[in-house]
Amino acid sequence: MSNALPKIAWIGLGIMGSPMSENLIKAGYDVTGFTLEQDKLERLAAAGGTAAGSIAEAVRDADVVITMVPASPQVEAISYGPDGILENARSGALLIDMSSITPQTSVGLAKAAKDKGIRVLDAPVSGGEAGAIEAVLSIMVGGEQADFDQAKPIFEALGKTIVLCGPHGSGQTVKAANQLIVAVNIQACAEAVVFLEKSGVDLQAALDVLNGGLAGSTVLTRKRDNFLNRDFKPGFRIDLHHKDMGIVTDAARNVGAALPVGAVVAQLVASLRAQGDGGLDHSALLRAVERLSGAQV
């Protein structure tokens, strides 16, 4: 690769992909994108990127292809087949999948890509929409050291904490652990909110002082206003956290790790989704606790 910045193709311009790709444009990268929604393509063009009409068109000239789609089936759909990334990207390109998917899917993708001369990193993120906008994401990476080193400047335009966790799939395993911790943390906060309100304590004051002590967390900082205002606009959709609880439950079973509290929270997430709240932010776990506590919400 020359001294010029690598040419980027970005597939998947959703809640995370749009602001992340815009941060690369701000950092001087040439970004060509493709996604399913026309308005998101227009947003990319307005930010200084190039909207492509297909995956093939987006990836054809790219040095680095970045993907940020919902789950394993979408990663497979955009990667494989005659219209997919592996068939249409040039040999020598680096494919960085930043979606949160199963570790096995990442391992399989790396193997299939190798046959085409394409290198792969799994690089899921944590930090939510706000972290994406502010370019302060935590990025957990699986793959080869040399590929990680090449991708580092790109990651530095997107996040603050950037760690190579091990071979292919390791980034996804760490992300699964992240999602376990976040879900359990939100659930504990939601239970505290209902308990505090029913006890007649000033909720705002309580959350402020709690966040200054050992109970404080990034979850409480980022989701405080969602709890106070019952604002459940996503953010991170319950549907996606349901997917992630499935990933961590399955991965833990495979290695014989027991997740008793995680299993209960996975059920609460599934129940919330079954009740029609799958499109809400994951802070809507509060609604599940409220219902269990007798509220009609």
Ligand code: NAD
């Ligand atoms: P989203 O649903 O907002 O966006 C997904 C995008 O993928 C959409 O724009 C869609 O058009 C695109 N897409 C899907 N299938 C496609 C295809 N076949 N071809 C082209 N584009 C396709 O999702 P999101 O919230 O941005 O999440 C993306 C990933 O990041 C997920 O794996 C999620 O778990 C993870 N994540 C999300 C957050 C968050 O707070 N939203 C935080 C960390 C990680």
